[in-house]
Amino acid sequence: MKTVKILVFLLAISLMLSACSSPSTDSAEKIVSPQNQLIPIRGTWEISEVLMTASSNEEEDKEEWLGKKVQFSDRYMSLGESILENPQYQMKRVNGEEYLLFNSKSLPSNFVFPNKEVEVITVIDQDKFFCEVLIIKENELIFKIQGNSFYLSKLSDEVDQYISSKSDDENNQDINIQMEKDSLISTGVLIGLRSENKSNSDDSENEYNYRTLWISSKNNEINPILEIENIFFPRRSGFWKIETKKATQDSRSEQYILANNVLMEDNKAEIQLKARMMRNEEIPANDDDVTPELDFSRWGEKIGEIKRKINYVGNDYISVETIGKGEYIVGSENWESSKLQILPIDGLPNGRGVKISDILDETGVISIKSAWERAINYLEIDNPNILYREELLENFGMERKLGHWFLKGRINYTKEKEFNAADYSINLIPPPKVVVYDTLFVPWTNIKDRVPRALDAYTSPNKDIAIVLTKRELLIYDIYGNDLGRYPREKLKLKEGETIIMAEWATGQYVEGWEGIFQKSGGQLLD
Template identity: 35%
Template structure:
């Protein structure tokens, strides 16, 4: 090999060596939705002494006062492998940092506007603290001196008051004392789950096949809870007891009958429990124009109710006063809880945007020629939709009314869009529907807690509570109560952590409850 060739080989080798060094220092792009950030120079992300400031919440003051009083002003201390809080100390602590999308992280954790937390960035750094592989707490970074503490989905501001702590004097939580550790963490973490389950049941004798007698329904709310590895009693109260951002509300369907008995109509009433019955601000007061030329029965049944909206089916039948001909009605509407007197309901595009409107347009275009509605515009069809339960989830359906000769004909179609948060705040099934049906063939519906610790299974005539362990259902139900045949679920509102005991106390205090056996 000549000198020139030898020099060329040396230059190539040097260039390759430098390129490898440069690429070794380069950062490989990772999906920002959840990116693990390696520790740098063994720095402790939260090293030092911190003080818990105010409670961040959208709930009414009386619902979070206890949490705020319990934790405000408490001290948290961190070293390389130790965490201390409120007189207790965990050793063998490790920290994991990940970058997650802000909206995705808070999707089912915090119902208020994220801006209220002082977070403006698209992505956030979330630090998870664990002790001997047992989860303790999560922390969201605002800046080097300000964090947000996530304690069982209750959020507190955390501010640094000292950069370093040499000695932590708090009592150590022994690694071997599993029971003590469980109780300590369970009190403050995800060991408690509670469910307000709204039930619609046909009243006895009202399931007539005759369209002239639309079915009449009654409503009840069940309270199902799980804490400290034990199920609580399943409690029942009449009516719908709804948990909202503004506090607890009561929703009722009442019957109004005319003096001559020729007109029967259901009315929906919704009001905060902080108001008296007679002060109910949101009441469906009926439509005099509707009955001007008719007599008969108009029932309004709740299909779904959430924090802000109610899906309602209006079904009626009777005769026209002048001609004696029959009339029928079978409509779907979605009403704001704050305005149940709204006659027409909201449009699907109000909550699902242009995608909802396009789904309606496509359904109309796909109708057979003889099913094409007469004289009805897109606006009317946009208002005809509702939520239904199927295979453990809420689904959206639209309805096209085809009126012919006074009879009510309609065509239902699926809207293949996930209900937005404005309609359904939480709708996650942590087990596959196939797995549930394989284990419980009679299952008609299922709900799983945000903590992934319990599942509520609904069958034709029972409600069963199962424990979830390592992503699997327990061998058999840990609780089982009877359910009226034909009953269906219209509401499912979950609480976790310290909110479970709060909700239970309010549920018992505000209702005439009975324990179900």
């Protein structure tokens, strides 16, 4: 029974592994192919000590894990009797202090590496982050899986060749069949929602509220729906949260977007203080403010406010609308700007967007310039009235239409001395690095026939459920071929003006794992 539990645990965690280390400028990194025999951790190891567990029942976990064998080879990795075939090994050398700084919840708080630098090896399964191994000494490793960390002691340089030949045996066939069966009947989705803060005042922290719903089904039955504050989403390095903060100083106010791995969520203040200490900055007493400081290089001689609204959240990028307004310190002139931006999550809270050439190469440049010129001609904008022309390649973002994500650009201009902003369509599909999954299995016309008031819709990779957005509700439908079921399975009331900015799907064994992490991170039953 314990073996089965570990097997299920392993199958469910590929996208939810421990937080990745902070990149170092002098880090060495390489990928080792499955055929490469020179794997530094090759051999048979044993879990000799439990450093930290994700479960509240620590004693039971220790009993279950202690003594388990772990084997690494070019053809497989095994934990107990569970096998991962054809793993890839990504190797990186990082500063030990920096690693602990950005992995503060995946190791004990008093842990210290014996050496200044540490070798970090991540095990990748079919381009998915699987687990992480730290080389402490020649015969000692730390093995990390989803908030659990263990000491491994080396038993032998050799691996069990019998296990290596088990990939075609009946047991593994049964495992693959079970995984395939589960993936057809288990579906889950994280739905990110944005609504306007109706209690907004001049000193309010946020102009918009964000929340995430967890909706799942098994055997065609909808499970209880969960909810969490802010945007909760998966990445290769685990699960992350996005929230907004406002910084105010010297007649300037700016809203920032912060992204944190949930394993570090409870230690943001500590992380910031450590980071400032590493830069030899003086730390004031009682400094527990984790709000970013204003970037005055972006403000220059201007005062006023900058607001940001999240329009889309993906695995590595978000789309944001940035509105600025104010006046210049010298003189009486006002300034105003309205941007659409694609921001890399790893670059937050920095508000600098990417250029379209960064995600779509020269094709993107040609397309946005052509669409920009057509929009100017259509709007009959005179060249002297066009503002921020130099930001052409950066002033673009995402919009949702007819059940799909599209790219659009924005022009800032003046007309009769009044500031204006106009959007235009870019005739390009967002690249996979920005939008990983955007398939609508039920044609939009069929959705509108069934739900005339539908504003948007999302369908699962399993083709079993659809999420339909209306002005006031989220409707969950079964899918039959190219059509929705006759009646919705569930109706969820929305807040006024609430809209979807994210949909991240899980299938098969991932569903149970995602739900567990969602609950551990604060997810509660929807009222």
